[in-house]
Amino acid sequence: MGKPITVRAPGKVNLYLAVGPTRADGFHDLATVFQAVSLYDDITATPNDGGITLSMSGLGEHLPVDDTNLAVRAAAALAREAGVDLTETGVDLHIHKRIPVAGGMAGGSADAAGTLIACDALWGTKLPNDRLLALAADLGSDVPFCLLGGTAVGYGRGENLTPLLARGTYTYLVATMLEGLSTPAVFKEFDSGQSGPVPPPEVAPTFLRALAQGDTQLVAYFGRNDLMSPALELHRGARHVMEFFCQHSLTVMISGSGPTLIAQVESVERGEGLAERLRNWPHVADAFVVTGPVTGVEFVPDRYAP
Ligand code: ATP
Numbered sequence: 001m002g003k004p005i006t007v008r009a010p011g012k013v014n015l016y017l018a019v020g021p022t023r024a025d026g027f028h029d030l031a032t033v034f035q036a037v038s039l040y041d042d043i044t045a046t047p048n049d050g051g052i053t054l055s056m057s058g059l060g061e062h063l064p065v066d067d068t069n070l071a072v073r074a075a076a077a078l079a080r081e082a083g084v085d086l087t088e089t090g091v092d093l094h095i096h097k098r099i100p101v102a103g104g105m106a107g108g109s110a111d112a113a114g115t116l117i118a119c120d121a122l123w124g125t126k127l128p129n130d131r132l133l134a135l136a137a138d139l140g141s142d143v144p145f146c147l148l149g150g151t152a153v154g155y156g157r158g159e160n161l162t163p164l165l166a167r168g169t170y171t172y173l174v175a176t177m178l179e180g181l182s183t184p185a186v187f188k189e190f191d192s193g194q195s196g197p198v199p200p201p202e203v204a205p206t207f208l209r210a211l212a213q214g215d216t217q218l219v220a221y222f223g224r225n226d227l228m229s230p231a232l233e234l235h236r237g238a239r240h241v242m243e244f245f246c247q248h249s250l251t252v253m254i255s256g257s258g259p260t261l262i263a264q265v266e267s268v269e270r271g272e273g274l275a276e277r278l279r280n281w282p283h284v285a286d287a288f289v290v291t292g293p294v295t296g297v298e299f300v301p302d303r304y305a306p
Contacts, residue, residue: 009146045092
């Protein structure tokens with residue numbers, strides 16, 4: 001039997017998120033710009049002689065480890081697609097979670113993306129990239145982006161991706177909340193706030209130009225997230241924590257459907273100073289600094305033994 005394989009999968013922030021009309025399948029049309037950031041879940045896949053098991057540590061300790069977990073669903077989907085007989089060969093998965101749960105940073109999607117890559121290597125399935133990406137999109141809207149990483153624009157549910165040329169490095173102060181938010185609940189709140197037809201979503205050319213030029217201040221200035229008001233409407237704690245960002249003249253946004261709050265800071269040092277103070281605020285689970293863009297799922301070198 002082969003040796004364990006460990007990969008790390010990044011979380012993401014949304015620098016731009018325009019929400020369009022609801023589609024026939026119940027999802028909303030989106031135009032969003034993702035950026036992968038230096039906050040990772042580690043996924044270790046160990047071969048076994050049949051079936052899929054999962055254990056979790058870190059922030060994932062209380063999550064279900066049955067087939068409702070996206071990582072288990074990803075391993076099962078890959079086995080089905082590649083014709084792996086799970087009665088003869090299987091995988092024990094372990095995830096060390098650092099990406100907040102239900103925080104709008106694509107934690108579950110990162111685990112699914114990492115599991116696909118780790119199991120693909122473990123089972124030697126060598127699925128072509130287009131099939132892997134299709135499998136990822138079936139698992140969840142954000143899974144393809146977690147595979148790719150970098151900075152990308154996503155249309156459709158967010159799964160139709162085009163990588164973007166984004167110059168420069170971005171440094172973010174991140175505040176995660178003790179209470180998460182359910183993504184469907186935030187979209188429902190968005191819908192209830194609409195009084196007329198919602199126009200098709202698009203990413204403003206001024207924003208894309210600022211990204212291409214590496215003008216981080218203009219990226220913050222032109223940034224937009226249509227889910228921010230509905231998310232804050234549902235999360236009193238995040239509204240309260242926003243005050244901290246405003247007091248320090250930071251341009252604050254939520255990531256995805258929130259409630260995680262993010263803001264660009266001009267240096268890691270300033271960000272860390274602010275993070276230390278934020279950790280004492282009510283409603284805050286943790287505060288830290290991340291940078292982006294980073295690459296998508298990658299093998300952890302000293303723990304990858306093909
Ligand atoms: P997104 O940013 O993609 O909208 P999110 O970061 O807000 O997602 P997740 O952390 O992915 O939210 O979790 C959403 C829900 O999915 C949770 O309530 C959790 O119970 C469930 N879930 C299933 N598998 C996982 C997993 N491996 N990690 C985290 N959550 C998972």
